[in-house]
Amino acid sequence: MTAIGYRAGVVTLAALHVYPVKSCRGLAPAEARLTDAGLEHDREWMVATPEGRFVTQRECPRLATVQVALNAGALTLSADGGGKVAVPLELRGVPVEVIVWRDRCQAHDQGTEAARWLSAWLGRPVRLVRFAPAQRRLSDPAWTGGVDAENRFSDGFALLAISRASLADLNARLAVPLAMNRFRPNLELEGLPPYGEDGLEDLLAGELCLRRVKPCTRCAITTTDQSSGKVDGDEPLRTLKTYRWDTQLRGVTFGQNLIVVAGAGTRLCTGMQLQAVAATSV
Numbered sequence: 001m002t003a004i005g006y007r008a009g010v011v012t013l014a015a016l017h018v019y020p021v022k023s024c025r026g027l028a029p030a031e032a033r034l035t036d037a038g039l040e041h042d043r044e045w046m047v048a049t050p051e052g053r054f055v056t057q058r059e060c061p062r063l064a065t066v067q068v069a070l071n072a073g074a075l076t077l078s079a080d081g082g083g084k085v086a087v088p089l090e091l092r093g094v095p096v097e098v099i100v101w102r103d104r105c106q107a108h109d110q111g112t113e114a115a116r117w118l119s120a121w122l123g124r125p126v127r128l129v130r131f132a133p134a135q136r137r138l139s140d141p142a143w144t145g146g147v148d149a150e151n152r153f154s155d156g157f158a159l160l161a162i163s164r165a166s167l168a169d170l171n172a173r174l175a176v177p178l179a180m181n182r183f184r185p186n187l188e189l190e191g192l193p194p195y196g197e198d199g200l201e202d203l204l205a206g207e208l209c210l211r212r213v214k215p216c217t218r219c220a221i222t223t224t225d226q227s228s229g230k231v232d233g234d235e236p237l238r239t240l241k242t243y244r245w246d247t248q249l250r251g252v253t254f255g256q257n258l259i260v261v262a263g264a265g266t267r268l269c270t271g272m273q274l275q276a277v278a279a280t281s282v
Helices: 061-065 112-122 164-173 237-243
Strands: 009-016 031-035 045-048 067-070 074-079 083-088 095-100 103-109 127-131 159-163 187-190 200-205 208-217 251-262 267-269 273-278
Touching: 009 267, 045 095, 061 112, 074 112, 083 112, 095 127, 112 127, 159 164, 159 208, 164 187, 164 237, 164 251, 200 251, 237 251
Parallel strands: 159 187
Antiparallel strands: 009 187, 009 273, 031 267, 045 127, 067 074, 074 083, 095 103, 103 127, 159 251, 200 208, 200 273, 208 251
């Protein structure tokens, strides 16, 4: 895999995406508050087995059909033809321990009603849990350069950024173009060449500093149609493997994981200009 270099310059934050419930549908707000662990409410809730192990679209593609709404009073889950259920935001719930990959995290169970609705829609017994606000789940320091970088129930890092030019380049190689939602980024960037995000060091704006730390290796979720919740063949993984294989990570990469170095409390908004600082080597 070869990263395409990029000189320092200005890029535009073209779109924002927040995924309140891990692996369920996301929101595309015009602006969002940044926290030390990423965008506010991103991956703050998660579907888990009754034993506390995380459940994602990898083993349950139907999660893609669960729509999410978030307002000042409640998190609401719904599905076409499946009704809806609301969980009050003030609800803390019973403390439980859950597992995300190799991490054991403290969480709060969100109650029987939410569990019953999700279990019926997904066709398997599950619970809805919420990340415990007092805990800090840290990203792997081997990638963060020793920075204590927080995240919640993401796969491992606070943010995922993808250049729109990267998707355009990939789609030019596919028989059927794919939407950006196949890749579930938090930040869509304009002003970079294809795969220019690979060559970034930092994204800066005032006190804000977001740092690129690790390429995102892609899994079978990218083969799931995010509208129907059904696996749709083996693309884009088959094509990505022909030119985006990372021998070190032993997988195909698309997009870059970022951490929040500074600027928690900043409100990010679409159209925002960010100073892109290029890495000395990629």
